[in-house]
Amino acid sequence: QVIGVKLTGKLSGWSSPKDVILKVAGILTVKGGTGAIIEYHGPGVDSISCTGMATICNMGAEIGATTSIFPYNARMKKYLGKTGRADIAALADEFQQHLVPDAGCQYDQVIEINLSELKPHINGPFTPDLAHPVSDIGAVAEKEGWPVDIRVGLIGSCTNSSYEDMGRSAAVAKQALAHGLKCKSKFTITPGSEQIRATIERDGYAQILRDVGGLVLANACGPCIGQWDRKDIKKGEKNTIVTSYNRNFTGRNDANPETHAFVTSPEIVTALSIAGTLKFNPETDYLTGADGKKFKLEAPDADELPKLEFDPGQDTYQYPPKDGSGQHVDVSPTSQRLQLLEPFDKWDGKDLEDMLILIKVKGKCTTDHISAAGPWLKFRGHLDNISNNLLIGAINIENGKANSVRNALTQEFGPVPDTARYYKKMGVKWAVIGDENYGEGSSREHAALEPRHLGGRVIITKSFARIHETNLKKQGLLPLTFADPADYNKIHPVDKLSIVGLADFAPGKPLKCIIKHPNGSQETIMLNHTFNESQIEWFQAGSALNRMKELQQKSS
Known part of the structure; x- marks a missing residue:
């Protein structure tokens, strides 16, 4: 479409x-x-x-x-x-x-x-599609019980830190400084590239943003992906932040599920950080300067491109060797941060029978729920260690809790990763049952690597986010959707599942799933998929990388 x-x-x-x-x-x-x-x-x-x-x-x-x-x-x-x-x-x-x-x-x-009638917007909390005009957000927040005081404002990152973005934010900050004001909220700036960092330093924007109280962070994803060692609150403390990022899912920025994150433009973040509250509307409201006089922020204006050429900044690129055939990656076997990957097992040619259900997820399950970032990022080069965050943010429909699932073999409740590891140790395959738009958010490859590493074989949902669905296929998993979404209700966390007919796995042909209930009764449902011929070969080979190696060996 x-x-x-x-x-x-x-x-x-x-x-x-x-x-x-x-x-x-x-x-x-x-x-x-x-x-x-x-x-x-x-x-x-x-x-x-x-x-x-x-x-x-x-x-x-x-x-x-x-x-x-x-x-x-x-x-x-x-x-x-x-x-x-x-x-x-x-x-x-x-x-x-x-x-x-x-x-x-x-x-x-x-x-x-x-566009002539479009009002400034601010979306959130907890989801980027809950849209509000900035003029309404203060009243909405008070009605909903969201904290109106802004603890931190964060601008920049990725495609929200252009020269124009930084210029408009600096234009807002400059007005506040002219009246003797600085940000009431903590304020951070994350340049999206070395070129932007160097150019805004040269042209004075970075200094203006520092003068108003801002802290210029490294050129990186930064707090947008959870690279934020936040010290001003305790975990579980209810608070509000405003950002110019794209995603504001629960716990994404600071690993605190009670942080109410809102997304808006960099210039609105700057204005709200100066005011320190969601109740401030820069289009109509006044601030009080250091001299006690009221003033209104004028709408910011800035060049879309620098008058001089962009400053490329420091060239930190490390060129690869011309011939890499003799290169050896030496990783310590005791390293906690790096681990050489082992190929996943090929499909054994058999149907996937009597799989246990690791978790039946209730509601939204983003890649942040599946594989949290933040403090876990130090393990991104060590698949086994980072797999200890598998699905720890997902809500278990059985008890309404995060990171608490029933071990079907022991009947004890425990963390999701521990339960998955136990099943893997016992040689038992498992599946995940998901809700709508499973895997939305960051195209986080670990969110597909981890379930495969810990013994998962099938993810069955009402619908998938497209990129995550493809990532699951690449790791040799079966992402499947209910032909009838109502069949989600037929599966219970204590059931066993069998996917049959895999010998005839073909594009456009639904797969049959047999649900085995503890009382001995069975139900059969149909599951759809979007695999093409090449992707089916990934599944059969165990992963896309395995298939690439097979093809390379054939050609040589």
Whole structure:
């Protein structure tokens, strides 16, 4: 499907490209774009900078979109020229007629947004599709019991730290400084690249953001992915943060499930951090300066590209050896952070019979629930150690708790990873039952590696987030969906499952699942899949890497 988003009018004032995707997320929800390409078009496109388009397209992952696109235009050409890619711009000019919508083209669904009327948005908490105008969030927060005081504001990271983003944020900060104010909330800035860091240092933006109370962090994912050793609160303490990131799932940024994270534009984060509260609306409300006089923040304005060339900063790239055939990776067997991967076992040619259910997940289960980041990232090179976070954030339907599942062999409740390890030790295969849009969020490969490493074979859900579904296939797992979503209710955590007919596994052909209940009764349901021929070969070989090795050996 192709979903068209027709943009009319023109961005102005406090409204930004981020508000476009926040608005779209509120309309389509986190799964509304699944299986679809989002195509932005219309006269409003030309009022959005090239990096602004990147902000919008990058967050398309949060609505499940396969991809998001804008038509080629002068703003893209200008950006390509400024970043040393004029030759690509020249080539795009030659084919421009193929890089814009065809006349009279039709879309499966059309959303129309008048940019001239678009209000600044803030989405959250706990999900990026719960959309609110900034003007409403204070009242909504008070009604819902969300903390209105902002503990930390965080800007930058990824496609939310362009030169324009940093410039608009600095423009807001400069006004506060002119009136003797600094941020009431803690305030951090994460440059999305070394080029951005170096350029905003040279042009003074970084210093302005420091002067208002900001801390410039390393060029990295940073707190967006949980790389944040937060000290100002205790785990379990209810609090609010505002960020310019794309994802705000429970515990994602700081591993605290009681942190209410909201996502908005960098300039709105900056304004709210200065005010220190969600009840502040920069479009209408006044601040009190150090001299006791009230003033209103003016809507920020900034160049989309630097007047000088971008400063590339430090060249820290390490070139690989020209001939890597003689290279040996020497990893200590006692290392807690690095571990050489072992190939997963090939499929034995048999049906998957009498699998236990590790967990039946209730509700939202993102890749953060499946494989948490934050403090676990130090183990990302050690599959066995990082597997100790497997599904620790998922809610078990049996008891409504996280990281507490029944061991079907001992009948004792314990942590999910420990139970999976016990099953693996006993030679018992297991499955996971999931709800809607299972695996949304970061395309986190560990979320697919870990269940395979600990003995999982099948993940059965009402629906998958597309990238996670593909990652599961790559590791030799079977991601399957209920042909009838109501069949989710037929499976209980104490049941056993058999997937039969795998000898005839073929594209487009549903698989049969036999549910065996403890009382001896059985039910049969059908499960759908999206495997193509090559992906079935991944399953049969044990993983995509195993299959690549097979093909390499055949060719040599």
